[in-house]
Amino acid sequence: MTMPNNLEISRSASLKPLAEVADGMGIGAHLLEPYGRAAAKVSLEAIAELADRPRAKYVVVSSVTPTPLGAGKTTTSVGLGQAFGHIGKRAVIALRQPSMGPTFGIKGGAAGGGYSQVVPMEALNLHLTGDMHAVTAAHNLLAAMIDNHLHKGNALSINPHAITWRRVLDVNDRDLRQIVTGLGGKADGTPRQGGFDITAASEVMALLALSTSLQDLRERLGRIVIGYDVDGKPVTAEQLKAAGAMCVILLEALKPNLMQTVENTPVLIHCGPFGNIATGNSSIIADLIGIHAGDYLVTEAGFGADMGAERFFNIKCRNSGLTPDAAVLVVTVRDLKTHSGKYRVVAGKPLPEEMLAESPDDVTAGASNLRKQIANIREHGIEPVVAINAFPSDFASEHQSILDIAAEESVRAAVCTHVPDGGKGAIDLARAVVEACDQQNTFTTLYEDALPLVEKIETVARRIYGADGIDLSPLAERQLADYERNGFGNLPVCIAKTHLSLSSDPSKKGAPTGWRLPVREVRASVGAGFIYPICGDMRTMPGLSSAPAAERIDIDDNGEIVGLA
Template identity: 75%
Template sequence: MAFPSDLEIARGAKLKPIQDIAGEMGLPAHLLEPYGRDVMKVGLGAIDELVDAPRAKYVLVSAITPTPLGEGKTTTTVGLGQGFKHLGHRATVAIRQPSMGPTLGIKGGAAGGGYSQVVPMELLNLHLTGDMHAVTAAHNLLAAMVDNHLHQGNALGLDVGEITWRRVLDMNDRSLRNIVVGLGAKADGVTRQTGFDITAASEVMAALALTTGLADLRERLGRIVVGYTTGGEPVTAEQLDTAGAMTVLLREAIKPNIMQTLENTPVLVHCGPFGNIATGNSSVVADLIGLRTGDYLVTEAGFGADMGAERFFNIKCRVSGEAPDAAVLVATVRALKAHSGKFRIVAGRPLPEDLLAENPDDVHAGAANLRKQIENIRMHGVSPVVAINAFPGDFASEHAVIREIAEEMGARVAVSTHFSDGGAGAVELAEAVAEAAEEKSEFQLLYPSSAPLREKIETIATRVYGADGVSYSPAARRQLDRFERNGFGELPICMAKTHLSISSDPSLLGAPTGWTLPVREVRASVGAGFVYPICGDMRTMPGLGASPAATRIDLDADGEIVGLS
């Protein structure tokens, strides 16, 4: 019998009334705002009202360097949250909201999978409560105000060639990457080149994810730099008198969304910052609330531990003041075999037949990546637990190799079958995480805020990525000098690089050594609160593939959604 699709499994879920889920979290009714039958928003007053409640153990879910197919971090996060319930513990899960661009493109949704899903999965993957649209509107309001300022005489002296603020859209559309605006008559605006990014890449999204409250968000939005004058001075949203209206548009979006898993574990869904050029983590406010609603808060960070986890530690925790108690490192047989360099995995195509054959030696050959990512968790003083995300075609001999490698590194390890078995399949993992979370926390940031920008960049490159050093293009040197002069030097670093390698070169697998990190450009997300060096070719507006998921999504005769994955 064929394994049911994610949508079929989700449709069979027995959901509890969402107010009951919120009640189990200890959230008072006056802070809850229903959005239909299956979602609620929770007001930020919960942060203060729950401050005296016991603090949950804070668990991060990260991964080894993934293949283009992903290794199941969201599914593991959901499965672990459900697994704690089987041990008699109360857990809350915190995840990002999926972007509709990837959902309708090649990646599919991000609600988990199999029997470890957030439901209703259609609602989560398509619009939810409109937060993405609010971010899009706030971002594009600022873009419109920039162009209007130019049209009305440019009193601030913006250099048209130095305007950095683009527009955004929550859709994959390569044709919008580079455009010209203001064509037509003089009344149609100033002609200039600009472009679109995907909404998840918006600095407004990053600011929303890192804010601690409405007043803080207002300040962050005011600090957004839209471009520079001919004299090199930054021009901000505050100077354009736009930050207040942007905050008004985000007044509801700042509130986290409450949903549930297939097994009725509470889930906070909030924000969806891009994983390549932003933090790739769900919001600070969701975590501050979730940390007071149970015994464990399980959250995830995008891509491998060198990316999402490093940013979780050094950006998100720096803002929130919270320290994680344990970290899960998701590993799969297929990813470790891919890191052997013997196989080529392409999203949208079947896995190579040789990769699916039993071969423990191929797993051993890719072990360097697992070892390095365990080290990356450990250097922040956090106890790692390796979660072997088991696939139906795996072999016990291959799982044994992963266990051997993890134990050699002194890490706890557990096989988890949460995809096929739900929470019951994650009990061993939950037990290992509970043990790790009881160890005394020695969490530490990788660098102080006071360190110069170049020192921060080089610390990440050499310690986390294993590079020999960093090379800067002439443009990057000028940009770093400008940022230091403009007072941005104390901001943390959010490195923009490929997620398919610990290095900046997606073709380098495992844990490469003997290479130099090339920084070709540096940008500042001053409102969000970080500087991001660009190392390689980063696409901030994805394109659609030859067979987008949108071609398979439709309504059946009963008006039900079909084809969503």
């Protein structure tokens, strides 16, 4: 029998009233602000009210380096959260909010899949409670105040050629990557070159995710560096008197959104920074609530363990003070077959037919990436559990190859069928995670705050990516020196590179060796609290494909959404 599609499963789910879902977390109705039947905002007062309750085990879900089609971290996170309920444990799941750029682009929505998804999926993927739009508005208010300051006399002596603050939009639109503003007459502003990034790449999104309180949010907004004056000194949002209004816009967006899975497991949806050009993790505030609201808190870190998980350990945990108990490393047969180097997987196109043939040897040939990502998690003193996200096209012999690799690395592993089977399909994974959480770990970050920025970048490049070193462009060298001189040297680094390879070259599969990481330029996200080296050709504003998902999304005669993946 053919399995219903994600949208059909979502609409057939039996939802509980969110007050009942919250009650199971120990969150009273007085802390909820309903947004229709799909979601509710959770008051920040919940942090203090839950603080005396026992601390949940903290589990981060990451993956091997995925194909352009993804490895299934979100659906595995949901399946694992549901599976805990089947073994008598209470779980809370904390996830990012999807960006509408990918939803209408190639990737489609990000609510999970099959019987392991957050519901209703159309609400999650489309607007939800408006947090994305609040981030967009706050970001662009600052951009407008910068240009207005120039137009009204430039009392801060801002160098128009040293403004680093661009505009954002939650849509994939390559034509906005580079623009010229202020064209027209004198009343239309000061002409200068600028551009747009996607909202998920906004520093406002990143700092919202890393804030621990309203006061912390306000202070971070004030620290945003928008550019430099004619003497090369940083100019901040506080100096422009923009931070207060930005904070007002973000008041509601600071509160996490409560939803539920197909099996009514509570889910806190909050923030959506990209995983290859930002931190790739949901909010600290959601975790500060969820860590006292169940037996296990499951959160997802974007892309492979070299990306989102590295930022989770070295940026998010640094800010939250929370320490993880275990990590789940998601892997698929098609991931490792791709890392064999024999196949080319293209987003939006079917897998190569020969890739679907039974071949445990191809899986074994791509094992170097799995081994390296296991090592990357262990670099932080955390024990990984390998979750094999099974597809109907897989063969048992291929799953066994992955189980054998895990055994050779002395890590627990489980085959998961949570997409067709829901939580029952991830029970073995849940039991393995329980065992890993009960094992003593020695969590550590990769580097100390006092280490110079260039050495922080080199540490990540060598120990996590497997590079022989880094090559700084003359521009990057000057920028790093300026950041150190301006007092930003104590910040962690968030390296922007391709998510399709451990290296900076998306064509290099497996675990490449004998290469160096090229650092093209370096930006400072001082409000968010990290330095942002850009390695290779990274796009902060994606484009649409020749057949974007938007072409298939519509409304039927009954007013129902169709075509949403």
